[in-house]
Amino acid sequence: MYLEIVSPEASLFSGNVVSVTVPGVEGEFQMLNNHAAIVAILGKGKVKFKGDASFVDGQEKNFVQEDGQWVLDINSGTVEMKENNVIVLVD
Structure with a gap:
């Protein structure tokens, strides 16, 4: 899957990854290839x-x-995953 990590100041990362784990407000969760949107x-x-x-x-x-x-x-942010593309907006 393809991951982009972006902050208000800069684009921090973009590339192919195997897994992404993020700190949701209800707890940590992981996304792998073909994860639901x-x-x-x-x-x-x-x-x-x-x-x-x-x-x-x-x-x-x-x-x-x-x-x-x-x-x-990170302090906060949002994540969107759709069709094996993950965008993480961080603060």
């Missing part, structure tokens, strides 16, 4: 993904690696 509000926590490290314009400084995943701390 979803739009959700995100709470404070970590956006995690496994896949190629295709960072935009040196934005890798915002991410850390934990347990074979790339991780980004």
Whole structure:
């Protein structure tokens, strides 16, 4: 699936990934290929993904690696997944 992570300041990541885990307001959830279409509000926590490290314009400084995943701390945001395309808007 294709993941884009965007903040108000910049595009942080875009590339193919195997999985995406996000901090929903009711708890963490994971999306894999062919996941049902979803739009959700995100709470404070970590956006995690496994896949190629295709960072935009040196934005890798915002991410850390934990347990074979790339991780980004966020305060809030939204996520939309449709037809194996995931867009995460973070704050």
